[in-house]
Amino acid sequence: METRITNGNVYKKACPTRLALDRIADKWTTLIIGMLENRPRRFSELKREIEGISQKMLTQTLRDLERDGLVTRTVYAQVPPRVEYQLTPLGQTLREPIAAIRHWAEVNINDIVRAQSVYDAQRPEGS
Amino acid sequence: METRITNGNVYKKACPTRLALDRIADKWTTLIIGMLENRPRRFSELKREIEGISQKMLTQTLRDLERDGLVTRTVYAQVPPRVEYQLTPLGQTLREPIAAIRHWAEVNINDIVRAQSVYDAQRPEGS
Numbered sequence: 472m473e474t475r476i477t478n479g480n481v482y483k484k485a486c487p488t489r490l491a492l493d494r495i496a497d498k499w500t501t502l503i504i505g506m507l508e509n510r511p512r513r514f515s516e517l518k519r520e521i522e523g524i525s526q527k528m529l530t531q532t533l534r535d536l537e538r539d540g541l542v543t544r545t546v547y548a549q550v551p552p553r554v555e556y557q558l559t560p561l562g563q564t565l566r567e568p569i570a571a572i573r574h575w576a577e578v579n580i581n582d583i584v585r586a587q588s589v590y591d592a593q594r595p596e597g598s
Numbered sequence: 599m600e601t602r603i604t605n606g607n608v609y610k611k612a613c614p615t616r617l618a619l620d621r622i623a624d625k626w627t628t629l630i631i632g633m634l635e636n637r638p639r640r641f642s643e644l645k646r647e648i649e650g651i652s653q654k655m656l657t658q659t660l661r662d663l664e665r666d667g668l669v670t671r672t673v674y675a676q677v678p679p680r681v682e683y684q685l686t687p688l689g690q691t692l693r694e695p696i697a698a699i700r701h702w703a704e705v706n707i708n709d710i711v712r713a714q715s716v717y718d719a720q721r722p723e724g725s
Contacts, residue, residue: 475708476707476708476711479703479704479707480704481628481629481632481700481703481704482629482632482633482647482648482649483649484649484650485649487707487710487711488703488704488707489625489650491703491706491707491710492625492628492629492699492700492703493625495699495702495703496623496624496625496627496628496699496703497623497624497625498616498619498620498623498624500623501608501619501623502608502609502619505608505609506609520609521609522609522610522611522612522616523611523616537717538713538714538717538718539710539713539714540709540710540712540713540714540716540717541710541713561706561709561710561713564702564706565702567698568695568698568699568702569699571694571695571698572619572622572623572695572696572699573608573619575622575691575692575695576606576608576615576618576619576622576623577606577607577608577615579618579688579691580603580606580614580615580618581602581603582667582688583614583618583666583667583668583688584603584614585667586665586666586667586668586688587665587666587667589667590664590665590667591665
């Protein structure tokens with residue numbers, strides 16, 4: 472028997488939707504899903520292109536995304552084995568909302584940097 | 599003189615857009631911006647409605663959002679002082695993309711839970 476969640480509420484800490492939000496409202500998830508938008512990628516490619524992500528964080532985030540049914544991991548039997556990640560149909564549905572977040576950051580960065588300068592100028596160091 | 603960022607790339611770890619993404623692709627930011635969608639809110643209201651957020655995390659996230667120019671903090675001189683937070687015009691532009699992420703989590707939670715069960719059933723505990 473399956474329990475269907477019909478009234479998910481991310482504001483409730485015990486609601487499974489909160490856990491889902493925790494996964495997808497995350498910098499590394501946003502960057503990984505963005506990389507997989509158009510085609511499968513190898514682990515080494517993701518590691519190289521997503522600057523600053525550690526091996527451990529990439530491994531863990533990919534495993535979580537696989538467990539959530541957002542990404543599949545395919546191992547090709549060759550030497551050395553080739554491992555590729557790609558979005559599942561469910562993962563594909565995240566492309567658009569996640570691209571919107573990424574795009575927002577790129578478009579509005581100047582306003583943010585300006586606001587930060589103003590804020591910092593009004594407050595003495597460390598206050 | 600102002601340096602304008604015209605080719606922001608969130609995949610570069612030294613790019614300011616990466617920092618912006620780090621702020622907005624975050625569970626607590628998503629929940630706070632969602633709370634402020636329609637009207638100003640008091641600190642105590644945010645603390646109560648966003649289950650599981652600590653006083654410290656709420657204080658820090660609100661301060662970061664204020665510094666980024668996304669939220670304003672208004673203190674009303676009364677006893678005890680009333681402190682209200684509301685979205686700036688820049689913060690308003692985040693409403694839609696952030697609501698889309700929240701909505702995605704609420705709509706797709708059953709598929710995620712199902713995928714997790716399948717994944718866990720295929721793997722012995724702790725492997």
